[in-house]
Amino acid sequence: MKPSIPKGTRDFSPTEIANRNYIFNTIKAAFETFGFQPIETPSFENSSTLMGKYGEEGDRLIFKILNSGDYLSKVDEKLLSGKDSTKLTPQISEKALRYDLTVPFARYVVQHQNEITFPFKRYQIQPVWRADRPQKGRFREFYQCDADVVGSKSLWQEVEFIQLYDSVFNTLGLAGTTIKINNRKILSGIAEVIGAKDKLIDFTVALDKLDKIGKDGVVKEMISKGITENAIEKVSPLFDFSGSNTAKISSLEAMLQTSEEGMKGVEELRFVCNSIEELGLQSATLEVDVTLARGLNYYTGAIFEVAAPKEVKMGSIGGGGRYDDLTGIFGLPDVSGVGISFGLDRIYLVLEELGLFKAVELPKPKVIFLNFDATTDLLKMKAISELRKNNIKSEFYPDLGESNKQQKRQWKYVTNRALEFVVSEVDNDVFTLKNMNSGEQTTCSLSELIEKLK
Structure with missing residues (x-):
């Protein structure tokens, strides 16, 4: 059978x-x-750490790990015959692969709170797993690159995260990226003024899909979740929201006059947008997007999402937001946090499509010792040891090339790997060195060889 992944x-x-x-x-x-400082967390967590933190949709996408041993032996017969996976899963699986880096980070903060100096700025670059339907730019195993700050409620953190996004994408040459921003308090305020406060999660999850399923699809989903047509009518201006950031914020202010929480969100959004306006960005654009909801349960303030340049069809290449109460779910209340994530795999595809990768040089030795005479192998290996002690990357071709064909194979190896220097012969501690770029060939002692290669 042909192997596969x-x-x-x-x-x-x-x-x-x-x-x-x-x-x-x-x-x-x-x-x-x-x-920011680096940390790492395990690839899998206790299921109780992850489940219930991402909403119903997120819980379904978490990869569960079967308990070791005979995981069915202690399961009640009624549960087995009932075939109810939601009740059966906790009995046979106590651990799960991490779905993101944020919830494990919250667990880390609570577990290590006495060792941490707050505000704590951490970054984490590790793989995560989601049981999602694979498609372009969406994988079941992928890396996240996260940065978070916990222990500070200052909105300057949001401002710095926008600058951080801008800095990275500018360095990568990704001009034309759009950093979208919204505020969860604004979404709560909108739900409140249209009389759908109890349907906030259903409302935001549906609204977040506007780009994918369009206005009609969003309306249909909201109705299916029990949001009234009258409420949807009140919110319909959001489906075609346009104008400058200042104009959008003014419109939201007028819409949310009767909601204290909504007005608080407007104030926060205005502060961040005005600050960025004053500070400026290198190549990205900041855009207020009131349909941006990101269907995760834990955001409480600013919400971010980064869109790739318009000439590339790709989902978001970054996102994040503020989560004032995330550590509270692990017993540590009142620790405010805000963070962002870079979607490495999608960024890779965008850079590849736009031809923005610089010519990368693969790891390779500075010099290779060819193997045409077995009697000099030990001399070559001793020389290679000395070169490596001098931080000169060196390699020995392991298979003896006695025939003309075998020797040609070694030279082909040199050509295919674009190696710069070759030692082809050793005779009484005299090394024959060839520069493959210039074609120049010289003989030298070991000390001279080290100097030349340095």
Whole structure:
């Protein structure tokens, strides 16, 4: 049977790894420039840590891990015969692969609260897993690159995150990215003034799909969730909201006069947008998008989403927001947090489509010692050890090339890997060195060889 990998996962070639590392290194450098520190958390968590934190849709996409051993032996017969997966799953699975990096981070903060200096600025670059339907730009295993601040309610954090997005995408050459911003308090206020406060989650989840399913699709979903046609009529101006950020904020202010929470959201949005207007961005655009909801339960303030340049058809390449009460679910109330995430895999596809990857040089040795004479192998290996002690990347071709055909194979290896220097012969501690770029060939001692290669 032909080997394969699970749908939604990928193998990566050396060139792809080099390109991915270019993105990783760009993001990591920006994180550290902005004062963030790295942490890591396990690839899997206790199910109780993850379940119930992402809403009903998110819970369905969490990969569950079967308990080790005979996981069915202790399950009640009635549960087995009932075939109710929601009741059966907790009995046979106590752990799950992480769905994102934010909830594990909240758990980390609570667990290590006595060791942390607040406000705590952390970044985390690790893979996550989602049992989603694979499609372009959407995988079941992918990396997230997150930065979060906990322990500060200052809106300057939101301002800095917008600058951080702008800095990374500017460095990557991704001009024309749009950083969309909204505020969960505004969405709560809208739900309140249209009389659908008890349907806030249904309202925001449906509204968040406007780009994908259009106005008619959103209306149909809202009605199916019990939101009245009268309420939908009141909110219909949001479906065609336009104008400058200032104009949009003014319209929202007029709409939300009767909602204290909604007005608070308008104030926060105005502060962030005005600050960015004063500070300026390098290449990205900040855009108020009142349909932006991001269907996660835990956002309480600003919501971010980054759209790729318009010439590329791609979903969001970043997103995040403020979650004032996230650590409260783990028993540590009143710790405010705000964070953003970079979608590495989608950013990769965008850079690839736009031809923005710089020519990457794959890891390779500075010099290779060819193997035409087995009697000199030990001399070559001793020389290679000395070169490596001098931080000169060196390689020994392991298979002996006695025949003409075998020797040609070694030279072809040199050509295919575009290696710069070749030691083809060693005779009484005299090394024959060839520069493959210039074609120049010289003989030298080991000390001279080290100097030349340095």
